[in-house]
Every structure is written in structure tokens, then in C-alpha cells.
Amino acid sequence: MKVFNYHKRLFYPIHVERQDPEFANVLIEHYAGIDSELSSAIQYFNQRSNISNRHVRELLGIIAAEELGHMELISVAIKKLGGPPLTLANAQGVPWGVEHIDQSLDVLNMLQVDIQTETRVGRLYEQHLEMTNDLNMKKMIKFLISRGEVHKHLLKKAQKLIRENGLPEEFNELIYYYKMSLQVLK
Numbered sequence: 563m564k565v566f567n568y569h570k571r572l573f574y575p576i577h578v579e580r581q582d583p584e585f586a587n588v589l590i591e592h593y594a595g596i597d598s599e600l601s602s603a604i605q606y607f608n609q610r611s612n613i614s615n616r617h618v619r620e621l622l623g624i625i626a627a628e629e630l631g632h633m634e635l636i637s638v639a640i641k642k643l644g645g646p647p648l649t650l651a652n653a654q655g656v657p658w659g660v661e662h663i664d665q666s667l668d669v670l671n672m673l674q675v676d677i678q679t680e681t682r683v684g685r686l687y688e689q690h691l692e693m694t695n696d697l698n699m700k701k702m703i704k705f706l707i708s709r710g711e712v713h714k715h716l717l718k719k720a721q722k723l724i725r726e727n728g729l730p731e732e733f734n735e736l737i738y739y740y741k742m743s744l745q746v747l748k
Contacts, residue, residue: 572631572634572635572638573628573631573632573634573635574635574702574705576635576638576639576642576698576702577642577698578639578642578643578696578698578699579696579697579698580696581642581643581644582643582644582694582696582699583643583644583645583646585643585693585694585696585699586639586640586641586643586644586645586646587645587646587653588653588690588693588694589636589639589640589643589645589690590640590645590646590648590651590652590653591652591653591686591690592632592636592683592686592687592690592706593633593636593637593640593648594648594649594650594651594652594658595652595653595658596652596662597679597682597683597686598633598652598658598662598683599629599630599632599633599636599683600629600633600650600658601658601662601663601679602625602626602629602679602680602683603626603627603629603630603633604626604660604662604663605663605664605675605676605679606622606623606625606626606629606676607622607623607626608663608665609622609664609672609676610622610623610626612667612669612672613669613672614669615669615724615733617720617730617733617734617736617737618669618673618720618724618733618736620737621716621717621720621736621737621740622676624737624740625713625716625717625740628709628713632706632709635702635706639699639702643699664679669724670721670724670725673717673718673720673721673724674721676713676717677714677717677718677721680710680711680713680714680717681714683710684707684710684711684714687703687706687707687710688707690703691703691704691707712740712743715739716736716739716740719735719736719739720733720736723736
């Protein structure tokens, strides 16, 4: 099974009206802060290694890959906004660390933590949405919020299926719904 599929084309087009180094610094939090795309991607990759259900494992893998794509979007936006060179640190320069990810081993707990993480990430994006007047940045942030909502919906569905001992075809729907959610992006 192939988890990664890198395309030169960005997941979402990044345009800025003008350089805004202050807002670029705000976006660094989404690049490598506690509730960042990096934290989400690493958490999902780590969790998938400890999940026996192949459908949920695949779901976490494709969401993790998408989170890396979001990280790339944020990096391009920061660069276009005139931000500083990027390191794996938050906006205050504190290095990213493994303590930013949950490492529980219970699948239901993992999925609950993931749902909570997607909620926190969405709230942070909502806060930052109000910190820019750049319509292009607002569109990008709204796009990232909507993708987080898709992830949260699928994670909740996976959690419910595990609790209820769902059938294989119900778990298959998780991947189908994920793929269908990408159709609007093409």
C-alpha cells in the first residue's frame, strides 16, 4: 500500500495580496506549534503503527499525508507573506517536540484525542482568521478549517464503528468518504 504520493502542485493555490511578515509569524504556529500540521501528521503516523484495524490504519495514513500537504501550504504562505526562514519551532522559537503528540495505545482513546486535536486546530485557525484582512489568506484558512472538519467527521465515524464492532464494508466507507471529500478540490 502506498501512503505517500507527492505532487509538485500544491493541494490548494496560495496567493497573497501583499507581504505581511506579522501574519506570517502567526502562521508559524500552524507549521510547527503544539496544535500544528506537523503535530497532527506525526501523531497520525505514530498511531497508525499501533492500530490493528486496517481501514482505520489506512484512514490515519491518508489523513497524515494530507496534514503534511497542509504543512506545505502553510510554509508557502509564510514565504509569500515575507516571513522568516522556517525551522521546526513555533512562533516564539520554541522547538517542536514529541511531547506535542499523544502516544496512547488504546484505539478509542487515540481517535478521541485526534477529534480533540482537530477541534483545537480548527479553533486556532478561527482565531487567526480574524488577524488578517488578506482575502486570499482568509480563503486558505477557511479551506484548512473545512478539511479539518472532514477529518473530524471521519474520525468520529471510525470511533463509532469500532465501538459498535462495525462491518468491514462500513469501515470501507471511511476511505470512500475521504476520497469523495477530495473530489471538490479537483
